[in-house]
Amino acid sequence: MYAVRAGLKKFNIPYNFEIKSIIQLYAQWIREGKLKVNSDWNKDLKVKFTVQDPCQLVRKSFGDPVADELRFVVKAVVGEENFIDMTPNKSNNYCCGGGGGYLQSGYTEARHHYGQIKFNQIKNTGATYCIAPCHNCHSQIHDLNDHFDGGYYTVHLWTLICLSLGILGENERAYLGPDLAELGL
Amino acid sequence: MTEPALDLKNQKAEFRKKVEELLPNGNLNLCFTCGTCAGGCPATGLENMDPRKFVRMVALGLDDEVLSTPWVWMCSMCMRCNYACPMNVDIAGMVGLARQAWPRDQRPKGIVNSCDMALKHDTCSAMGASEEDFQFVVEDVLEEVRETQPGWEDLQAPVNKEGAYYYLNQNSREPVTEPDEMVPLWKILHLAGADWTYGTKGWGAENYCMFAQDLEAWEHIVRVKAKAVEDLGCKVWLNTE
Incomplete structure (x- = not known):
C-alpha cells in the first residue's frame, strides 16, 4: 500500500484509479448493512481484544480517520466492552518492528529488542487476542508472543469478521486459540 | 586528558x-x-x-x-x-x-532477495510465485470450498475479470503458504456484493524493493502493478490490509 502510494508520487507515474484499504470498505459495508456483523457471540464469553495500527496504513497513509474506521469494525465484531486499546494508539502508536524489511533483514536479536515495546503494550491491555490487520505486523506480533512467551493470540481481521457472521470455515481458524477454535462450527 | x-x-x-x-x-x-x-x-x-x-x-x-x-x-x-x-x-x-x-551486495540479503524474487515475474510476488501458480491455487481453493462448505456453492474468486470495480491484491503469504486464509476475504466480498477481481499480473501486495532502497526496482514494481489495474479497467486498487 505505502510502497505503491509513495512510488507513484516519487516516480511521477500517472494513474487513474483510487487506492483503498479493505478496512475502509469493511466499515462502509457494515454501516450499509451489507455485512451484518454482531458481537452476540462474545456477550457471555467476554474474550478481550486489542488492535495494532499498521504504520503503513495509519501514520504513513490515511492517518487517524482510518484508525477510527478500524476500531469501528473491531468493536462491531467483538463488542465495544471487549475492546481494549493500546497506549499510545492510532497515529501515535509504536511500530511492531516487522516493517521496513526487518523480518527479512536477518537482524533477529535487534528485531526482538525493538519489539519489546509492542509486546509490553499488548500485555498491558490484558487482552487475549491482538488483531493485526497487516501481514508484517501479524508475523512480528506472532513471533514476539513466541519469543517472550506472551500467552496471547495474533489474528487477522477477516477471521473475526467471518467468525461474527457465523461463516468461518473449519480450515480458516489457524490463528484462533482453543477458546474460539470451534465456536460456531 | x-x-x-x-x-x-x-x-x-x-x-x-x-x-x-x-x-x-x-x-x-x-x-x-x-x-x-x-x-x-x-x-x-x-x-x-x-x-x-x-x-x-x-x-x-x-x-x-x-x-x-x-x-x-x-x-x-x-x-x-x-x-x-x-x-x-x-x-x-x-x-x-x-x-x-x-553497495547492493552488502545490504541485508533477505531484503534484497525478496526484491529480486519480485522482479522474476510480473506477479511482483516476493516469494517468486508465477502467474500460473497463483491462478491454480485460487481456483483450487475455490473449488474445494464450493464442494465442501454448504451454502457457498456460488462463491466467486474472479481472476482477470475485465471492468471489475475493485482490483484486489494479495500478500504472497496466503497463496504460497496458507491459501485457506484467502477464503474469509472472498466470503466477505461475496456478502458485500462487491464487483472485484484478482489479476494474474501485479497481484503481489508486498514490495521489498522499497525497503531495499533499490529505486529502479521499486519503480519497476509500481509500474507493473499500476498497469495491471489499468489494463483490467478497474477503478479501485484494493489492499487487503
Whole structure:
C-alpha cells in the first residue's frame, strides 16, 4: 500500500484509479448493512481484544480517520466492552518492528529488542487476542508472543469478521486459540 | 586528558550535501536536538544509536559513521520520528538515503532477495510465485470450498475479470503458504456484493524493493502493478490490509 502510494508520487507515474484499504470498505459495508456483523457471540464469553495500527496504513497513509474506521469494525465484531486499546494508539502508536524489511533483514536479536515495546503494550491491555490487520505486523506480533512467551493470540481481521457472521470455515481458524477454535462450527 | 566526545577529524559531509540536494524539504538544519524522535523510537539504543544521534552525525558530516552503521537496517522506517518532530525534519528520508548508499551486495540479503524474487515475474510476488501458480491455487481453493462448505456453492474468486470495480491484491503469504486464509476475504466480498477481481499480473501486495532502497526496482514494481489495474479497467486498487 505505502510502497505503491509513495512510488507513484516519487516516480511521477500517472494513474487513474483510487487506492483503498479493505478496512475502509469493511466499515462502509457494515454501516450499509451489507455485512451484518454482531458481537452476540462474545456477550457471555467476554474474550478481550486489542488492535495494532499498521504504520503503513495509519501514520504513513490515511492517518487517524482510518484508525477510527478500524476500531469501528473491531468493536462491531467483538463488542465495544471487549475492546481494549493500546497506549499510545492510532497515529501515535509504536511500530511492531516487522516493517521496513526487518523480518527479512536477518537482524533477529535487534528485531526482538525493538519489539519489546509492542509486546509490553499488548500485555498491558490484558487482552487475549491482538488483531493485526497487516501481514508484517501479524508475523512480528506472532513471533514476539513466541519469543517472550506472551500467552496471547495474533489474528487477522477477516477471521473475526467471518467468525461474527457465523461463516468461518473449519480450515480458516489457524490463528484462533482453543477458546474460539470451534465456536460456531 | 579526557577523550573528546566527538572526533571530528573525519568530517567529510558528502552525505550531508546529498541530503540537502535530494531532500530539499528535509529540514536538516532546523533540528534543534530536542530528542523527541529518540524518545519515541523503538530502535533507540540499538547499535548505540538513535534518530537524534543519526541526524547529528549527518549534520556534522561524519560520513564514515553514518554510512557504515547497520542501524539504518534496524530502523523500520515507521516514520514515528518524522510524525513527532516539531521541526518536520525528514529523519526517515535520511535513513532511506543511507540505505541507498550501501553497495547492493552488502545490504541485508533477505531484503534484497525478496526484491529480486519480485522482479522474476510480473506477479511482483516476493516469494517468486508465477502467474500460473497463483491462478491454480485460487481456483483450487475455490473449488474445494464450493464442494465442501454448504451454502457457498456460488462463491466467486474472479481472476482477470475485465471492468471489475475493485482490483484486489494479495500478500504472497496466503497463496504460497496458507491459501485457506484467502477464503474469509472472498466470503466477505461475496456478502458485500462487491464487483472485484484478482489479476494474474501485479497481484503481489508486498514490495521489498522499497525497503531495499533499490529505486529502479521499486519503480519497476509500481509500474507493473499500476498497469495491471489499468489494463483490467478497474477503478479501485484494493489492499487487503
